[in-house]
Structure formats: C-alpha cells, structure tokens
Amino acid sequence: MGLPGHANKSEWIRSALDRYEAELTRYAQRLTGDAETARDVVQETFLRLCREESERVEGHLAEWLFTVCRNHAFDLRRKERRMTTIADTAFHDREAHEPSPAAVAEDRDAAGRILHLLEHLPENQQEVIRLKFQNGLSYREISGITGLSVTNVGFLLHTGLKTLRRKMTPAQA
Amino acid sequence: MTSTPDPRSGASPADRGFDADDPRLTAYVLGELDEAERADIEQLLETSPAAREYVESLRDLAGQLEIELQQEPAVGLTVDQRSQVEQSAQPATATAHKPTRQRWGRSALMATLATVSAAVLIGVFVNGGTFFRSLTPDHTRAVALQSEPTSDLAALESSKQTNTGYVAQSERTVALESRSLIEGMSLVNEKRESAEQPQERFIAPDSNSNGAIRESLGVSGQSPPGVAGPPLKKSGNSKSPVLALMDESRVDHNGDKGNAPAAPVASPTPAPVDSRPPSRVTRPEALERKEQSQGVSSGEVTGELGVRFRNPMTNRETRLPDSGAFPAETRAKTTTFASEDYEGIIENPFLSPFDQPLSTFSIDVDTASYSNVRRFLQHNHWPPRDAVRIEELVNYFDYNDPPPGTNVPFSAKLEVAPCPWNVENRLVRIGLKGKEITREERPPCNLVFLIDVSGSMSPENKLPLVKRSLLMLAEELREGDQIAIVTYAGSSGLLLDSTSGEQQETIRNAINSLNAAGSTNGASGIQLAYETAVRHFIDKGTNRVILCTDGDFNVGITSDEALVELIQEKARTGVFLSVFGFGMGNLKDAKLEKLADKGNGQYGYIDSLREAQKVFVEGLSGTLITIAKDVKIQIEFNPARVGAYRLIGYENRKLADRDFDDDTKDAGEIGAGHSVTALYEIQPPEKAAAVRERAGLKYQARAETEVKDEHSRELLTLKLRYKQPDGNESALLEFPAVEPTEGSRPSPDFQWAAAVAGFGMVLRDSPFRGQASLNLVEELAQGAKGEDKFGRRGEFLELVRKAKQLRGEQTP
Numbered sequence: 001m002g003l004p005g006h007a008n009k010s011e012w013i014r015s016a017l018d019r020y021e022a023e024l025t026r027y028a029q030r031l032t033g034d035a036e037t038a039r040d041v042v043q044e045t046f047l048r049l050c051r052e053e054s055e056r057v058e059g060h061l062a063e064w065l066f067t068v069c070r071n072h073a074f075d076l077r078r079k080e081r082r083m084t085t086i087a088d089t090a091f092h093d094r095e096a097h098e099p100s101p102a103a104v105a106e107d108r109d110a111a112g113r114i115l116h117l118l119e120h121l122p123e124n125q126q127e128v129i130r131l132k133f134q135n136g137l138s139y140r141e142i143s144g145i146t147g148l149s150v151t152n153v154g155f156l157l158h159t160g161l162k163t164l165r166r167k168m169t170p171a172q173a
Numbered sequence: 174m175t176s177t178p179d180p181r182s183g184a185s186p187a188d189r190g191f192d193a194d195d196p197r198l199t200a201y202v203l204g205e206l207d208e209a210e211r212a213d214i215e216q217l218l219e220t221s222p223a224a225r226e227y228v229e230s231l232r233d234l235a236g237q238l239e240i241e242l243q244q245e246p247a248v249g250l251t252v253d254q255r256s257q258v259e260q261s262a263q264p265a266t267a268t269a270h271k272p273t274r275q276r277w278g279r280s281a282l283m284a285t286l287a288t289v290s291a292a293v294l295i296g297v298f299v300n301g302g303t304f305f306r307s308l309t310p311d312h313t314r315a316v317a318l319q320s321e322p323t324s325d326l327a328a329l330e331s332s333k334q335t336n337t338g339y340v341a342q343s344e345r346t347v348a349l350e351s352r353s354l355i356e357g358m359s360l361v362n363e364k365r366e367s368a369e370q371p372q373e374r375f376i377a378p379d380s381n382s383n384g385a386i387r388e389s390l391g392v393s394g395q396s397p398p399g400v401a402g403p404p405l406k407k408s409g410n411s412k413s414p415v416l417a418l419m420d421e422s423r424v425d426h427n428g429d430k431g432n433a434p435a436a437p438v439a440s441p442t443p444a445p446v447d448s449r450p451p452s453r454v455t456r457p458e459a460l461e462r463k464e465q466s467q468g469v470s471s472g473e474v475t476g477e478l479g480v481r482f483r484n485p486m487t488n489r490e491t492r493l494p495d496s497g498a499f500p501a502e503t504r505a506k507t508t509t510f511a512s513e514d515y516e517g518i519i520e521n522p523f524l525s526p527f528d529q530p531l532s533t534f535s536i537d538v539d540t541a542s543y544s545n546v547r548r549f550l551q552h553n554h555w556p557p558r559d560a561v562r563i564e565e566l567v568n569y570f571d572y573n574d575p576p577p578g579t580n581v582p583f584s585a586k587l588e589v590a591p592c593p594w595n596v597e598n599r600l601v602r603i604g605l606k607g608k609e610i611t612r613e614e615r616p617p618c619n620l621v622f623l624i625d626v627s628g629s630m631s632p633e634n635k636l637p638l639v640k641r642s643l644l645m646l647a648e649e650l651r652e653g654d655q656i657a658i659v660t661y662a663g664s665s666g667l668l669l670d671s672t673s674g675e676q677q678e679t680i681r682n683a684i685n686s687l688n689a690a691g692s693t694n695g696a697s698g699i700q701l702a703y704e705t706a707v708r709h710f711i712d713k714g715t716n717r718v719i720l721c722t723d724g725d726f727n728v729g730i731t732s733d734e735a736l737v738e739l740i741q742e743k744a745r746t747g748v749f750l751s752v753f754g755f756g757m758g759n760l761k762d763a764k765l766e767k768l769a770d771k772g773n774g775q776y777g778y779i780d781s782l783r784e785a786q787k788v789f790v791e792g793l794s795g796t797l798i799t800i801a802k803d804v805k806i807q808i809e810f811n812p813a814r815v816g817a818y819r820l821i822g823y824e825n826r827k828l829a830d831r832d833f834d835d836d837t838k839d840a841g842e843i844g845a846g847h848s849v850t851a852l853y854e855i856q857p858p859e860k861a862a863a864v865r866e867r868a869g870l871k872y873q874a875r876a877e878t879e880v881k882d883e884h885s886r887e888l889l890t891l892k893l894r895y896k897q898p899d900g901n902e903s904a905l906l907e908f909p910a911v912e913p914t915e916g917s918r919p920s921p922d923f924q925w926a927a928a929v930a931g932f933g934m935v936l937r938d939s940p941f942r943g944q945a946s947l948n949l950v951e952e953l954a955q956g957a958k959g960e961d962k963f964g965r966r967g968e969f970l971e972l973v974r975k976a977k978q979l980r981g982e983q984t985p
Contacts, residue, residue: 009262009263010259010262010263012262013258013259013262014259014262017250017255017258017259021247021249021250021255022247022249023247025247025248025249025250026245026246026247026248029247029248035248038248039248039249039250039251039254040254042250042254043250043254043255043257043258046250046258047257047258047261050258050261050262059662062628114234114237114238114241115241115242115245118238129238129242130242132203133235133238133239133242133243134239134242134243134245136628136629136632136723137628137629138205138628138629138631139200139203139205140628141628151196154196154197154199154200154205155196157196157199157200157203158194158195158196158198158199158200159196161199161231161234161235162193162194164234164238165230165231165234168234169230
C-alpha cells in the first residue's frame with residue numbers, strides 16, 4: 001500500500017484549489033474591491049502555482065499563495081489606478097455617528113455587528129485581522145505576506161482587537 | 174449577538190495594574206508566544222483577576238471574529254477559470270493557457286449566487302444520481318473524474334439561467350425549481366447509462382451507510398447493492414433484496430410531518446431518481462448544445478462542481494427544505510460552513526414494517542457533534558443544520574442503565590413510552606451500556622499521538638489546548654503504558670519515541686515543546702505514527718493512534734482512498750485510530766468522522782479544557798479501551814403493533830439488512846463505560862393504515878389483516894451483534910420490547926434522551942419535529958436532569974436557553 005508521495009501535480013493543484021480558492025477570492029475581493037478582478041487575480045495566482053515546483057512551496061503553501069495573490073492584486077490596482085476599495089468607505093462614514101440606544105440594543109443581537117465595527121478600523125488592522133481570523137494564518141505567515149514585521153503584526157492585531165472590544169461593550173468605554 | 178456586556182468587568186482594566194496595551198495579551202490568546210513570554214503572561218494572569226478578565230474578553234472576541242469572518246461569502250473562481258488552472262497543472266496538456274476572463278454578466282453577486290446554487294444542485298446530483306456516493310467533495314470529484322463523460326457543465330450553465338432569480342425567493346420555490354433541474358439532468362443521465370454500466374442504475378440502499386461509504390472509498394468487496402448478495406433470511410418477506418433495499422432509501426414525498434409511510438415501489442427494478450414522465454426534453458437538448466459550445470472536458474468540470482459547491486455560505490442560505498420535495502437520493506450533500514465541511518444528512522423517514530420489517534444500523538459513540546453544536550451556540554450562532562447529528566447529541570450523555578453481567582461486554586435496555594412531540598406515537602429508547610473498567614483494571618496501553626502542528630493550529634483553542642489535554646492524560650499513565658508523540662506539518666517527525674508511562678518528566682517536556690509551524694502533510698505523519706504503534710505493540714493491551722487536528726489533514730498530496738485503506742488495514746491488525754478535532758474554522762468534520770469510523774475509533778471534538786477533562790480523564794478508559802467491536806443493531810418490527818417506524822439519527826450508520834449477519838462488515842465500537850442510545854419513533858398501526866388507505870394501496874391494506882397474532886404484545890425485537898475487540902466472529906443477543914403498561918411513567922433517562930433528540934430536531938428544523946419546541950425540550954430536560962455529577966446536563970439546559978434567546982423565544 002503506502003500513500004502516494006508528491007506523485008501527482010494535478011492532484012496537488014486540485015487540493016490547493018479546494019483548500020484555498022474560496023479564501024483567496026475573498027481576500028482578493030477585499031483588496032481589489034470587485035469580484036471579477038478578484039477572480040482574475042486568484043486565477044493568476046494558481047496559474048503561477050502550476051508553474052512552481054511543489055517542493056519549493058511545500059510547507060508554506062498558504063503564505064506563498066496569499067503573498068502572490070496580494071502582490072498581484074496591488075499590481076493591478078496600481079495599473080488600473082483603482083482607488084482602494086477596502087470596504088465601502090462612504091457607506092460606513094454615514095454610519096459613523098452614534099446610533100440610537102434602540103439601535104444599539106437591536107444591533108447587539110444582530111449577528112455580524114462585529115463586522116460592521118471591523119470596517120471602521122484602519123485598513124492595515126483590518127487586513128491582519130482578516131488574515132488571522134478568516135484565514136487562520138500565524139503572525140509569521142502574516143508578516144511574510146504583508147511585509148510587516150512580526151512585532152508589527154502583533155501590535156496591529158492587538159490594537160484592532162482592543163478597539164473592537166471597547167466598541168462591543170459601550171458600558172465600559 | 175456578540176456583545177453581551179461583561180458584567181464582571183467594571184472599571185477599565187488599565188486601572189488595575191496591568192498594561193492593556195501589551196500586544197502580548199492578544200498574542201497569548203492566539204498562541205503566538207514563546208515559552209518564556211507565555212510564562213510571563215500566565216504569571217500575570219495568576220495574580221491579576223482584571224488581566225484574566227481582559228484576556229477572557231479577548232478570547233471571546235477572537236472566537237466571534239473567527240466565526241463571523243469565516244461566514245463571509247467568497248465568490249470563488251468561475252468554472253472556466255478553475256478548469257484552466259487544473260488543465261495547466263497537467264504536464265500533458267500544459268499548453269500555455271491565457272487566462273481569459275469569463276463574463277458572467279456584471280452583477281458579481283448574482284453570478285456568485287447563481288453559481289453557488291447551481292453547484293449545490295449538481296453536487297447533489299453527482300452525489301445522488303448515478304454515482305451514488307456520499308462522500309466529501311474531494312471524493313465526489315475523484316469519482317466524477319474517472320467516470321463522468323457528459324454534460325454537467327451545460328447543466329450548470331443552464332441552471333445558472335434558471336437560478337438567477339433565486340435570491341429573493343422562498344426556499345420552497347428554490348426547491349421546486351431545482352427539482353426540475355434535477356429531472357432534466359436525470360434524463361441526460363439515463364440516456365448515457367443505458368449505453369454504459371446498467372448496474373449503476375441501482376440506487377444504493379443505504380445512502381449513508383458504511384457500506385456505501387466503503388464502496389465509495391474504493392475499498393473492494395462491496396458489490397452494487399441489490400445485484401448480488403444472499404437472499405434475506407427472514408421468512409415471510411417475499412420481496413427481493415433489491416426491493417427491500419430500495420424502500421430503505423426512499424423518503425416520503427408528501428409527508429411534511431413525516432406521518433405517511435413511504436409509498437411502495439412499483440416494480441423491483443429501481444426507478445430513475447425522478448420517475449416522472451420525460452416531458453422536459455427541452456432541457457437536455459439545451460444541455461447538449463451548451464456542451465458542444467464549451468471546449469472544456471466535462472470530467473474536470475464535474476470535478477469543479479463538487480468543489481464550487483464548497484463556497485462558504487451560511488447554512489441557512491444553502492440548505493434546501495427537508496420537506497420531501499426531493500427524492501432522498503438527490504438531497505445528500507455536503508454543506509460548508511465557513512471553511513468547515515459537514516456532510517449532508519437526510520433524516521430517516523417513517524417506514525412501514527410491511528415494506529421493511531427490519532431496521533439495521535451500526536452503533537456510534539461519537540460525540541463530536543454535541544461539542545461542536547455547543548461551540549456554535551455559546552458563540553451566539555445557530556449551528557449549521559448538518560453539523561447537528563442527533564445520535565451524537567444523545568450519546569454525549571451518560572445514562573444510568575444497569576451495567577452488564579460478567580459474561581457480556583454490555584447490557585441492553587429497552588423502554589417504550591408516549592412520544593413527547595407527537596402524542597399519538599410512541600418512542601422506543603434502546604440503551605446499551607458498556608462494561609465499566611476502573612482505572613486499576615485498565616489494561617496497559619500503547620498510545621501514539623499524532624499531532625497537527627501546522628500554522629493553523631496556533632490559536633489558544635488548538636495546539637495549546639492539545640498540550641493541556643495531553644498533560645492531563647499523561648498524569649493518568651503509569652508503568653506498563655507507552656506513549657509516543659508524532660508531529661506533522663511541512664514535515665513529520667517523531668517528537669517522542671515510545672516512552673513508558675512512568676517517565677512523567679520526559680513526557681511532559683516533550684508535550685511542552687510542541688509548537689505550531691508550517692503547513693500540513695498528514696500522510697507521512699500517519700505512517701510514522703502507525704509504524705511507531707506497531708513497533709511497540711502490546712498484546713492484550715490497547716494499541717491506538719490518536720490524531721489531534723483542526724482538520725486540515727492533507728493539504729498535501731494524499732488521496733482519501735489511500736488514507737482510509739491504511740487506516741482500515743491497521744485497524745485489522747489491532748491498532749485502532751481515534752480522532753479528536755480541536756479549535757474551529759477549519760474543521761473538516763465529515764472527513765474526520767469517517768477516518769475514526771474506519772479506524773475502529775471514536776471521533777470527538779475538544780472545544781474546551783472541560784471537554785478534554787471529560788475525554789482524557791473522566792472517560793479515559795472509555796476513550797482508550799474498546800470492549801466490543803463491530804456492534805450492530807437490528808430491529809424487527811411487529812406489523813400488528815407498529816404501523817410505521819423511524820430511526821432518529823444514525824443516518825450515516827445505516828446498514829443493509831443482510832450485513833447484520835455478515836461478519837466481514839465493519840460497524841461501530843463501544844468503549845468501556847460508554848452509553849449508546851438509539852431512539853425510534855413509532856406510529857400505531859391504525860394511523861399508518863389510514864394513510865395507506867388514503868393512498869389507495871389495496872394490497873398493503875389487506876395484508877395487514879392477515880398478520881399472525883402470536884407475539885401480539887411485542888412491538889419489536891432487538892438483535893445485537895458484536896465481536897470481542899480481538900475477535901473475528903460475532904455473538905448474537907436478542908431482546909423483545911413490549912407495549913408499556915398503563916400508567917407506567919417513563920424513566921428520567923428516557924425523558925433526557927427524548928429532550929436531547931428533540932433539541933436536535935429543533936436545531937435541524939427537522940420535518941419530523943412535530944410538537945417539539947425549545948420550551949418542550951427545556952421542560953423535559955428540567956424534569957430529567959437528575960444528579961448530574963459532571964454538570965453536563967446543566968450545561969445542556971443552558972444551551973437550550975441560549976437557543977431560545979437566539980430564536981427570541983421566551984421562557985414561559
């Protein structure tokens with residue numbers, strides 16, 4: 001018997017697709033602001049993966065994919081002079097004023113409130129929070145992807161969480 | 174959700190002598206600190222209650238973020254994009270593919286939703302139609318790749334068009350439309366099949382059974398159901414096996430509340446998935462046109478579909494109504510919650526003992542579903558319905574059934590009482606209780622922990638929890654026991670070679686040195702673990718590999734088939750496998766359950782130190798010691814007393830009736846002290862007869878009057894088969910159950926099991942829930958809580974109340 005080793009490249013690519021396709025398009029859509037560009041970016045990412053020797057990626061596949069995806073997204077963004085569209089800023093500015101107590105009470109029970117609060121954080125905090133909690137990446141991996149230092153990643157995460165925590169429990173603010 | 178103000182914290186934590194700005198607090202929660210820093214923080218937490226509260230709130234927040242963020246939708250690649258990627262991965266066809274953008278129309282959202290719905294349907298189809306396989310998407314694809322020659326891409330295309338308008342429609346409408354799609358597809362399918370392998374027409378009898386799974390996992394020895402195999406032993410059952418089996422897989426089409434017995438099959442030849450006349454020729458034509466215009470090999474496209482369908486969505490969006498709008502076979506599917514995979518569950522329908530006098534299934538002592546459901550509720554989330562496996566909820570609890578006598582490994586108890594959620598019906602509780610083995614009596618064990626140390630394991634509730642669990646377990650070890658630790662990530666290694674349980678220090682040091690890094694390749698890790706276990710095999714002892722992971726078992730190259738083959742082979746040689754899922758977000762629930770199932774072990778989900786305590790300390794002998802294996806249950810119902818019956822839960826444990834007496838067929842294991850409970854809901858004959866009459870079934874109605882009355886008081890007979898843990902031949906036990914005597918009260922255990930099953934049905938929004946409501950569940954559970962030594966029943970009541978909050982129901 002024995003398990004197949006690194007036998008089959010297409011099997012490998014397919015399992016990478018299975019595992020990361022959804023996560024990467026979600027990430028790319030955040031970076032590029034629209035679904036189609038995100039798909040293109042992710043497709044290109046995987047096409048590059050196909051050209052890569054699997055041994056060179058083995059062990060840090062997630063980091064590799066996210067890094068390539070991010071770089072490619074930023075390339076496109078620069079090329080197409082697209083403005084940053086992390087979240088819909090205009091929409092959230094409108095929400096920024098203090099909501100009524102009734103709305104607070106209602107909001108408190110509404111699933112997803114935390115995501116609204118998340119949109120108010122600075123872009124770099126949002127990104128590390130997403131990479132951490134949406135994609136389950138480690139500080140070191142996030143550091144590799146974003147080019148921030150590990151310490152900086154830790155700082156951004158902590159600051160972001162602290163702010164969220166405060167906003168989630170207004171009584172203590 | 175999310176923001177119940179923490180009543181414990183008053184003033185700002187910064188006032189209380191710790192630095193809330195210290196990023197190490199978050200890093201601590203996320204498991205990102207090294208040894209020294211962690212010790213620092215832990216010391217701080219020892220001394221400062223405020224710091225403890227603060228860290229606790231960060232932990233809570235982290236959990237919420239994880240759940241919420243992982244529910245965000247993802248668009249995924251288009252079918253074309255993905256198949257281009259897959260093609261360029263094949264050296265043979267590695268022509269430089271230009272990434273061409275597929276224009277689905279500008280509305281990305283619509284396109285996404287359409288893609289997803291279509292994929293769900295086709296995923297359903299692939300699972301349920303010709304290639305009747307109920308497995309993970311990976312596998313579905315593998316099968317499809319081998320054998321799927323036609324036009325599913327076209328089907329996707331066409332379903333996109335049909336489905337675009339779904340978004341605002343009711344689930345019901347979705348069901349109807351998708352049904353017509355499935356019809357269209359089954360036509361195409363039929364055509365193809367007639368030219369190819371006719372035996373594939375046979376619908377697997379036990380869509381979720383081990384048999385089907387085994388077959389689909391590529392293990393040999395399983396002929397297509399209904400084709401070969403011994404005739405049923407039961408005299409008085411004149412039907413062919415095919416017919417009997419067919420019945421089992423049917424679901425009633427009209428019974429929303431499940432009160433109609435399944436309609437009889439017209440002929441012994443299995444019907445197509447949908448048997449309506451082929452009036453919709455238009456769709457298949459459209460399919461073929463589309464097919465020609467697509468330059469993509471459809472095999473890959475089918476593969477794509479299985480995966481496309483894994484797009485993260487919340488459960489509520491993906492699910493199709495369970496009201497019988499589909500034939501059963503078309504509805505098995507895997508749902509994905511965040512990046513967690515759950516295998517679709519089709520609840521067992523009511524069956525008539527005329528159609529099907531026997532009900533056969535394998536026991537299941539898994540409890541993972543309960544702790545997983547608890548995790549969702551505690552984070553203010555209604556669990557995805559397919560995460561709710563009712564038998565695992567019921568079996569999470571201990572019951573006070575009498576322990577067995579000396580000669581048998583377990584006792585069986587039968588209890589019948591009115592069904593709390595449907596007063597006309599009865600509920601039968603079957604309780605098995607495994608022999609208790611005390612700490613002192615426990616035979617020596619040879620354990621190899623196989624631990625996932627990939628990057629995703631770093632959060633506090635994963636590897637750090639694994640370590641604490643192991644430390645607790647290590648304390649229970651003693652002379653004669655052996656423990657080894659194998660890690661896997663980018664590479665795998667033997668962290669601790671098999672070491673005697675006496676050498677506590679060495680063991681503790683090894684556990685403490687575990688660190689998360691790298692990505693996962695479970696394949697070589699598991700081989701190494703088995704090699705280690707085999708090298709230190711203890712005769713007459715417990716030999717077990719224990720896998721601890723968040724579920725990313727093979728990012729690498731392993732195929733599920735090879736993995737399962739390995740696990741099964743090792744189980745035959747006496748090395749069993751248990752699987753424990755940790756953490757959240759990445760959980761590949763369906764896969765983990767299957768691995769444990771094949772490895773003669775249990776599957777548990779550890780979400781807290783308390784759960785670890787339950788599994789690794791209080792229940793250690795049950796976790797480690799198998800007292801009987803391949804335990805199968807077969808019930809024969811007395812048609813004079815039972816109009817229709819329904820097994821609650823155990824959907825993926827059903828066995829073909831003939832497999833009961835077949836000792837080569839694998840089934841569940843029972844551990845020392847384990848309780849196993851199964852519930853049947855039973856309709857009285859009058860009610861079932863009325864339904865049959867309404868359906869105009871004259872022969873069925875007549876047959877009823879001819880029933881012999883010899884064993885008239887008996888409702889059913891329970892038959893059990895089991896093997897000794899190291900045996901190959903099964904022993905048989907039999908117990909009859911009779912109608913309850915007037916005025917007898919159900920036992921607290923009966924009520925408790927009913928409460929938990931009722932809760933499961935409410936969580937699943939089961940079509941069979943009848944009068945079951947959270948209030949009813951609470952009432953039943955409250956009355957049956959009893960002593961509750963470990964506080965588990967109290968915790969259950971808290972979960973029920975939490976569910977009520979989420980539903981906005983008031984306590985009466």
